[in-house]
Amino acid sequence: MGRFWVILIVVIVLALLVGGGVGGHHVSKQNDFCIACHAYEKVSWDHGDHAFTNCLDCHTKGLVTDKVQGARKVYLMFTGQNNPHNDPPSQLHPQKTSDNCAACHMTSEVEANDPAFFAQHTGMMENFDTCQSCHDYSGHDPELQALRFEAPRFAQED
Numbered sequence: 001m002g003r004f005w006v007i008l009i010v011v012i013v014l015a016l017l018v019g020g021g022v023g024g025h026h027v028s029k030q031n032d033f034c035i036a037c038h039a040y041e042k043v044s045w046d047h048g049d050h051a052f053t054n055c056l057d058c059h060t061k062g063l064v065t066d067k068v069q070g071a072r073k074v075y076l077m078f079t080g081q082n083n084p085h086n087d088p089p090s091q092l093h094p095q096k097t098s099d100n101c102a103a104c105h106m107t108s109e110v111e112a113n114d115p116a117f118f119a120q121h122t123g124m125m126e127n128f129d130t131c132q133s134c135h136d137y138s139g140h141d142p143e144l145q146a147l148r149f150e151a152p153r154f155a156q157e158d
Contacts, residue, residue: 025063028070031055037077044144058100058139098130101139 027033034055035042045051060066076082104110106125111118124134 025067028067029056034059041140044140047141047144048139050139053139057104094130094132097132101131101135 031042031054038055042055045053045055056066061069073082102125106118106121128134
């Protein structure tokens, strides 16, 4: 009878871990989850050119990488080592931002549906390093995004 209880406890723990993992994955890929900490970024996005695009359409590197980086950021926030509103703005990472732009705007589907756009931008990218060479921001409204530094969500203790 003792063995039965051990097996039952192991099965219950595994079911909770799997259920929690699946549930956590589902919750953490929703915009509402992101804006719990990144409200200024969401407001700046809503006033930018891509208001109907989801956060993870641009901000994802794959399931494992995203979850590891996300857990790291949550740990840093809860231990007081980081405030999500003081992360460097995306303009400090122009190549990453350009890669995100190209993932949607320079696809074979765009080439088929808008060959003039695709040809023009392919030519431009041969002469310029990043999309920001011609476009002044990453899709977020830069003035609204800058407000996060004036009003951080979490108080910083000295």
